[in-house]
Amino acid sequence: MNDRKQRVLLNAQRLFIEKGFAATSVQDILDESKISKGTFYNYFSSKNECLMTILIQAHEVTTARREELLIGKDRTDKEVLAKQIVxxxxxxxxxxxxxxxxxIFHSKDPELRNFIEKHHMAELAWLSRRLVDVYGKEAEPYVSDCAIMVVGMLKHFINVCVTGLKEDIDSFRLINFILRRTDSIILNMIKTKDKLLEEHAFLPYTEPFNNDSYSKEQILESLLSFSNSLEENQKGKQYADFLIDEIQSELPRIHLMESILLAFGETFTGTPAEKTAKELAFSITDYMNELQKQTR
Known part of the structure; x- marks a missing residue:
């Protein structure tokens, strides 16, 4: 996204918060951003799309940060899951x-209401998948119910503590408390085979905002191009070349790739190549996750 479009989004977001979405007009955004109507509609088809783009960006940042927390870590670790929820x-x-x-919640606009519904369901879909990672395959029939309970407990605890008790609450401590309660709930559900929703209830909402996925060939092409640009960063180039060799092999060593990915990302921290390196790390992590699913 170019800088000018990003500035328009920032101005629009500030206006939506200060004046309210309904009270903010496209003209207000034009005046604040000092752009023409034609430029705005070249970027967005409507004010609704402008708002949805802001939320999609936040979703993408959330996804990236969550994936970064998993690099080189055990997917079954509840501490990692708690940090991802935070x-x-x-x-x-x-x-x-x-x-x-x-x-949006108070809006009667069907486009916006449908968008926010997909946003919420995508979060439940993500949490369902991570609960399977943490509690194992035998928990899979019950994670849809548990995901709703975890999100419900989180929202109500925050609401009571902040608006009712007027107390700040440590997010990480709260989520760990809820996950400890989830231990008992999900284990009892497995034991009694008690569930309400069907298995994979949120599968259609796995990724409602984009369908970007990278094939093995695309990842290799990007890694090769990146490696060729690293003549002045020999350590980074060695990591990239190692990853290329592993991805090309018939049996990639996932545990080694995970440890190298962590070092790979850290090598470029604070450099102009940091963003590209992280994007590559995220795509490789997704690729490794798919490989692991195939071997289960």
Missing amino acids: VRMEINRQYQLVPLFEA
Whole structure:
């Protein structure tokens, strides 16, 4: 996304928060951004799309940060899951998304309501998949129910503590408490075979905002191009070349790739290549996850 379009989004977001989404007109955004109507409609088809783009960006940042937390870590580790859940809360605060979600919630606009529904269901789909990672394959028939309970407990605890008790609550401590309660709930559901929703209830909402996925060939092409640009960063080039060799092999060593990916990302921290390296790491992580699913 070019810088000018990004500035328009930032101005629009500020206006939506200060004036309210319904009270903000396209003309307000034009005046604040000092652009023509033609430029705005070249970027967005409507004010609705402008708002949805803001939320999609936040979703993409959330996804990237969550994937970064998994690099080189054990997917069954509940501490990692807790940190990933905290990411959503941090992004909501950082991007001041709560007023935007509330504006859509109270809106009668079917396009916006449908969008926010998919957003919420995508979060439940993500959490369902991660609960399977943590609690194992035998938990799979029950994770749809558990995902709803985890999100419900989280929202109500926050609501009571912040609006009722007027107390700040440590997000990480709260989520760990809820996950400890989930231990008992999900184990009892497995034991009694008790469930309400069907298995994979949220599967259609796995990724509602984009369908970007990278094939083995695309990842290799990107890695090769990146490696060829690293003549001045020999350590980074060695990591990239190792990953290329592993991806090309018949039996990639996932455990080694995970440890190298962590070092690979850290090598480029604070450099102009940091963003590209992280994007590559995320795509390779997705590729490894697919490989692991195939071997289960």
